[in-house]
Amino acid sequence: DTEVTQTPKHLVMGMTNKKSLKCEQHMGHRAMYWYKQKAKKPPELMFVYSYEKLSINESVPSRFSPECPNSSLLNLHLHALQPEDSALYLCASSLRTGGPYNEQFFGPGTRLTVL
Amino acid sequence: RKEVEQDPGPFNVPEGATVAFNCTYSNSASQSFFWYRQDCRKEPKLLMSVYSSGNEDGRFTAQLNRASQYISLLIRDSKLSDSATYLCVVITSGTYKYIFGTGTRLKVLA
Numbered sequence: 001d002t003e004v005t006q007t008p009k010h011l012v013m014g015m016t017n018k019k020s021l022k023c024e025q026h027m028g029h030r031a032m033y034w035y036k037q038k039a040k041k042p043p044e045l046m047f048v049y050s051y052e053k054l055s056i057n058e059s060v061p062s063r064f065s066p067e068c069p070n071s072s073l074l075n076l077h078l079h080a081l082q083p084e085d086s087a088l089y090l091c092a093s094s095l096r097t098g099g100p101y102n103e104q105f106f107g108p109g110t111r112l113t114v115l
Numbered sequence: 116r117k118e119v120e121q122d123p124g125p126f127n128v129p130e131g132a133t134v135a136f137n138c139t140y141s142n143s144a145s146q147s148f149f150w151y152r153q154d155c156r157k158e159p160k161l162l163m164s165v166y167s168s169g170n171e172d173g174r175f176t177a178q179l180n181r182a183s184q185y186i187s188l189l190i191r192d193s194k195l196s197d198s199a200t201y202l203c204v205v206i207t208s209g210t211y212k213y214i215f216g217t218g219t220r221l222k223v224l225a
Binding site: 031056097107109 | 160218
């Protein structure tokens with residue numbers, strides 16, 4: 001099973017709402033990532049978890065709050081977002097964070113629209 | 116200068132053609148290289164890792180030129196289904212962050 005799943009596929013929220021994005025993998029990977037992708041741009045790294053601990057936060061605003069409840073699950077909690085936060089949010093996982101040829105596998109993404 | 120650069124294209128080629136893309140990287144300490152393809156409004160999918168000696172997977176061939184700091188992707192006998200954006204990814208030694216190129220758009224025409 002080389003699949004990363006994400007829910008929901010689409011999300012529309014107002015600027016005062018609180019919502020969560022979910023990501024799951026059952027490949028035994030110990031590194032999980034959140035990326036944000038705007039149209040016609042490459043993915044931008046937001047957070048990295050390694051062995052369920054946050055190891056990288058790319059200066060992401062606090063209205064985005066990641067959580068890794070266990071080695072298979074990754075959440076992204078959203079609160080008080082701005083319209084410019086509308087984007088495709090991608091989750092990825094890899095066997096580990098270090099070492100060469102550490103391929104990342106991406107989930108299908110959640111397309112978020114903030115009104 | 117961007118850390119990883121790609122020609123954004125689009126490359127418009129007829130079916131059956133051979134097409135090649137290059138991706139240049141600026142950090143000589145870069146150690147791992149990948150090609151991903153991304154279809155419109157979909158996630159990036161790993162196409163192939165790029166090894167020092169070059170590697171081939173069916174119609175796809177990847178090469179690494181460390182002296183000139185670029186990687187290449189060659190697609191032979193292009194299919195309509197090859198139409199996508201091809202993203203080059205580089206990992207620098209000592210980090211584990213993916214550095215993405217901006218992507219090259221390929222359109223294969225019937």
